[in-house]
Amino acid sequence: MMLRPDQQSQVASGFSKWFNKGVDVFMESFMNGLLSGITTHMVNVLGNAGFQIYSIPERFIAGAIGAARTSIPGSNQSRVYMTEALAIPAGFMMSFNASMRAAAKAFVTEDPSDLVTKIDYRTRKAITAENLELDPEATVGRAVDLLGKVTRIAGRFLLTEDEFFKGMARGSQQYTVAVRRALDLKAQGADDATVRASIVQAIQEPDEALLTSMKDYGQVMTFQKDLEGVLGQLQGFFSHPAMKIFVPFYKTPTNIMREVMSRNVLSAPLLPSFWKAIKAGGPEADMAMSKMALGSTIMAAFAGYSYGAEGDDVLMTGHGPSDPKAREAWLRHHQPYSFSVKMEDGTRKSITYSRFDPLSGVLAVAADFAWYARHSDDEDMISSLAAAAAMSNYNYVGQLPMLQGMFSIAEIFGSEYEGGEAKFKRLQELLGKQVGSAAITALPLPTGSFTASIERYFDPTKKNTLPTDTNVAPLVRGFYEALQKARSRSPFFSKDMEPSLDRWGTPRMEGNGQVWELASPIKIRIDEYHMVDDEISDLNLGLGRVPKSIEGIKLTAKQQNMLVIWANNSPDGGNLLEDLKKKITSPEYQKLSPGFRIDELRGIDAVYWSNAKKHLIQSDPDLKARIDERNGIRDVTGKAPIQ
Structure with missing residues (x-):
């Protein structure tokens, strides 16, 4: 039966x-699954608290800048006062109870006070009887409402945390503005009674302008401020469900990036908001200059620790070498974005400082800026500094967990050695991986962030997440890898998985198996001196990553681990690491220039890995058959198929 046009439209x-x-x-299920880890909420709480404490010295310096600026004849006399820095903690104390009430209300109702949250998807409370057009009083409707409340528990806690800190920020802004208005009146010659009345009015009966300022400041201090300009126009695009699979959060990391950049003398002038504040003059200009001044001072103070200018007892690490292969060697014995303290036994204890923004971002940019400026081959100082500033900001933003999907896409399209077909297949694989990961995260299974923390506590060994079957289409292979990753995050399903081995055959670790690691975002690692890796890092040399394929054929986790084991301990006899150590300590090697040293080390390494590949192919009939098939197609067609 054919439907009428109006019926077709209704369907x-x-x-x-x-x-x-x-x-x-x-x-809704996917996003809340991402937020289920305890460390996520600890980062949010400590980050919000740290940002507000950091605002105190910024306000004090802004007051000093304001005092200097207004001393110039003809300048805008509206300014920030140093006394405002003392009003911030007063505002914290006086708004604490109100902030607690706001947080409690948000926890009960799941509604933010200003309709703004960090979770920026298009429909809030999707899993409800009302949204699904069910009777809320019926059994099914009640069950759906209960399921929704359980699903949104992680988002509920995030909302509660942010509402508390928004309340604290609003209180501090209210008191600082009250002090500023009072001091402005006093500077204009008002009597004490008028000044006191101004303060009382701002605290007890704030006007519309002050209420708006408080609301905006609360959003800024929790990284929730709506974006403007081109970034704001892109917000709708990144809020689309299809993009959420790759970039779950857009507004928050973008605001973090903006706050970090505004505190760097080399990147602040690139922000339109900086020049807007300078043009506006008055308090806005004072704060913009203060952010840049304090951030740049901290950068200058800590940059020397990134290359041992103050000695090697305390070092500060950033992203590390720019060459991916050299960085892999560096990462084996260095924890990125950490303070590294030399212990009495010669080992180093590394303690992370990342994810407490914007201060963490300022420190990270300082470390990376010093690294790139020191290792740059550009003789033009200005170009070198500009490149270092760009790379340092890029690296820090790139390590934020919520942006990994977007940077994976950028990596695929940025590869200059792959053809269009290879890039398309990699994109298919990434799509399968991201969609599969999102689907698994959205399901009510023990594979979310919370259970991942539990798994790391019971078994801190990192698991190899390569698929168990690679002879499938790229899209399916990506899904299989997502499935393996989900298994690795569950204490119930990860027991029989292959460990992830580094280049020397040592299992990689994701923690120390300590109870406090379940909640703490701070990672502590003990790093021992490693002669070979240190030499590789010093030479900025890459010996090659652990391969994921042989002759164009993708490896399984078991095959890759066998390859690594045989490359380090050859079935024919010999140990790769020992041979490299002998070479490095030999007098002949020490006389060589860096270029010849690299050739020597690469030569030894290539022999071991070549033999390992031959042994793996000979010992695995299925792998050998697939390689022979691929080579046969290449011989006939002149082109090897891309897996």
Whole structure:
């Protein structure tokens, strides 16, 4: 039976509506699964608290800048006062109870006070009887509402935390503005009674302008401020469910990046908001200059620790070498974005400082800036400094967990040695991996961030997440890898997985198995001196990453581990690491220039890995058959198929 045009329209409209509702339900479950880790909430709490404490010295310096600026004849006399720095903790204390009430209300109702949250998807509370058009009093409706509340528990806690800190920020802004207005009146010659009345009015009956200022400041201090300009126009694009799979959070990391850049003398002038504040003059200009001044001072103070200018007892690490292969060697014995303290036994204890923004970002940029400026081959100082500033900001933003999907896409399209077909297949594999990961995260299975923390506590050994079957389409292979990653994050399913081995055959670790690691975002690692890796890092040399394929054929986790083991301990006899150590300590080697040293080390390394590949192919009939098939196609067609 053919449907009339109006009936076809109704069917299409109904399908579209329920499809969108289904997508919203999926996204709500997926996003809350990402937020289920305890460390996520500790980062949020400590980051918000640290940002507000950091604002105190910024305000004090802004007051000093304001005093100097207004001493110039004809300048805008509206300014920030140093006394405002003392008003901030007063505002904290006086707004504490109100902030607690706001947080409690948010926890009960799941509604933010200003309709703004860090979770920026299009439909809030998708898993409800009302949204799914069910009777809320019926059994099914009650069950759906209960399921929604359980699903959103992680988001509920995040909202509660942010509402508390928004309340504290609003209180501090209220008191600082009250002090500023009072001091402005006093400077204009007002009597004490008028000054006191101004303070009382600002505290007890704030006007519309002050209320708006408090609201905006609360959003800024929790990284929730709506974006402007081109970044704001992109916000709708990144809020689409299809993009959420790759970039779950857009507004928050973008605001973090903006706050970090505004505190760097080399990047602040690149921000339109900086020049907007300078043009506005008055308090806005004072604060913009203060942020840049304090951040740049901290950068200058700590940059020397990144290359041992103050001695090697305390070092500060950043991203590390820019060459991916050299960085892999560096990472084996250095923890990025950490303070490294030399112990009495010669080992180094590394303690992370990352993810407490914006201060962490300032320190990270300082470490990376010093590294790139020191290792740059550009003789033009200005070009070198500009490149170092760009790379340092890029590296820090790139390590934020919520942006890994976007940077993976950028890596694929940025590869200059791959053809279009290879890039397309890698993109398919990434799509399968991201969609699979999102689907698994959205399901009510023990594979979320919380259970991943539990798994790392019971078994801190990192697991190899390569698929168990690689002879499939790229899209399916990506899904299999997502499935393996989900298994590695569950204490129930990870027991029989292969460990992830580094280049020397040593299992990689994701923690120390300590109880406090379940909640703490701070990572502590003990690093021992490693002669070979240190030499590789000093030469900025890459010996090659552990391969994921042989002759164009993707390896399974077991095959890759066998390759690593045989490369380090050859079945024919010999140990790769020992031979490299002998070479490095030989008098002949010490006389060589860096270029010839690299050739010597690469030559030894190539022999071991070549023999390991031959042994793996000979010992694995399935792998050998697939390689022979691929080579046969290449011989006939002149082109080897891309897996």
